[in-house]
Amino acid sequence: MKILMVCLGNICRSPLAEGIMQHLADKEGLNWQIDSAGTGGWHVGEEPDRRSVRVAREHGIDISSQVCRQFGKPDFDHFDHIFVMDRYNLSDVQAMAPDAEAASKVKLLLGTREVPDPYYANEMFEPVFQLIAEGCKDLISKLV
């Protein structure tokens, strides 16, 4: 199974989603490949935001070696599922889908709720970690 996590900048939320999902999948002995990308390109080549690195480390997950990249059309072919954090990501990614099958791969990570952008709110990193972890655990139980 190949899963892509997408947010706006690929430095706060989707790196956490990649790290948490890979951690949970590995723990379950699942041979899943998880990656992440951003709809925007401002931070390409950078490592994740230090606040995401820190909150992940506090929960025993190392995301410090991830490198930011931008979402692109080839991702629709490569991945089985594309999970986005909020409705802006959903419309941005679906607008790039070449056909209905590609568009159907794109879903909100939390189903109907959104993962809020913590970029301007330091105190949001822990709640965002918890929301993403909840979503990833639900997904594993649904997809296995």
Ligand code: 4NP
């Ligand atoms: P993310 O947060 O989408 O969770 O990675 C953001 C990071 C950077 C920016 C916006 C959101 N930015 O505008 O630079």
